[in-house]
Amino acid sequence: MPPTMSSLQQFEPIILATHKWSATPHVPLYLFFGGLTAGLLIAAALAEIAGWKYPRFDPLARVAVYLAIPSAGLGGFFVSMHLGKPERGILFPFFFTNYSSWMTWGGWILGVVSLIAIAYGALWYFRAGKGPRTVVAVLGLVMAPFLAMYTGWLLSGFGTIHGFTPLWSHKYLPVMFLNSGVTTGIACAGLGLLVARYLSMRWPWVGVSLPSQELSNVLRWTTVVLAGAILLEAFELYSFLTHLAKGAPEKGGPYVYHILTKGDLAPWFWWGFVVPGLAIPLILGLVGIFAQARRPIPALAGAYFSLALIGGVILRFLIVTGGDMVKQPLPFPPWAAIYGERGPGATK
């Protein structure tokens, strides 16, 4: 007899509501800004490399790294402020001593990536040559994925313990966060480029004065990469949901799948993330690739870039909140209530 929803209430965590990570927006926003920083650095590096042959991509690289620095700062702010003792978190090189904890590694990863972003931004600000900029950009390209993925390893307790909740999967979450980071980074870089070009018309010192045809070309290629990232993210999401839905009931996977797709979180999942964060940006992006062949359409591009960003924020809130709602239960007595005293597979 398959477990019913009433019996699946066993999976609601036996944890008192004592300030879990979903109680405040700090942790989801930290996850978002961490992924965004990584994505912006990746976008900047790719634009920098492309700029060797197509200099029109250089402004995109500059805008992306200028946005990555405050993004890293905001990530650090939110992760520090969620702590009980923020001052100890800020001074993590002195206090974080346990290297079997992903939180320790995360502090160092965020610190190193932030320094790379600052260095790369400084090279742009002080008009250093393209050679040194490319070296630092490639360094950022190598390190940035660790920033995006480690948050997935941290949530899942990968390598340390068996995993906290079915939604925080060590197999799917790191890759999803990396991909979402790339999506939001590209979207943010594109949106930043549009805003910077608009501001440059009024204040030339902003310095992003791309001719219309070149802007159109940059936007199209950025949108191509964005569309590819969204398609990949949609595929990973489908794989993850299938994994949850087909998982062993006693581990809570089907229950959290139900909560996400049909339960309490379903409105946010479908109408906050899937439709506005994936489907609409993808459709508008495909339209934009063709419609912007000769001239840019800033309103169209701005719309799908913005929606992709919003989708990334809501995804983080969904993951943290959903993880808090369903914790993997201990084997006894919850499964005894579903399968009987002898456990699953018993014939009597």
Add this chain to the structure above:
Amino acid sequence: MALTTARMKFYIDAKRCIECGGCEVACKNENNVPQGIARIRVVTVNEGQPGETNIAVPCMHCSKAPCVAVCPVDALYTRPDGIVHVNKETCIGCGYCLYACPFGAPQFPKGHAFGARGVMDKCTYCAGGPEEPFSEKERKFYGSNRIAEGKLPMCASICSTKALVAGDAEEVAKVVRARMAARGPGGSAWGWETAYPPGRF
């Protein structure tokens, strides 16, 4: 014969707990537990239905505690006698241990102006904390130190049905074996496979 250090454990007998809540009250009273925190609480599964089960859930002081493994600042540590403690002056209140713990033992009182939450509080096995035994600071931050007095945790001491058994692992195991032998198959100790995996006693 070499002296061996006791390994202190809990045994929660789900078939004896009657949800009287005496353990919760005794713990709060004995340890001046902060408001909103329950170092031990009774969880009822299938309330009002056949098969209703009550389980008292304290910190299980696991043999290989996941909270100790994930704490970035090594605020959590395992004593030689197996009791897992937190040093509140080292704890940064990140909450990672809350998610590592399969029993939900770590809890966090509401924070203050800076910081979303306070530092972690949990069951101490009535063994005080890292401070000087019986000092005012230990009493204030961690509660009583009955273990140093040669006593068992308050919750187990007052449990009317002996659903909650505490003590040295060998002695507790004798109780478990006797009860399992009397009940037959299916009478396993709740949470033991997770807290005290075989070979890690």
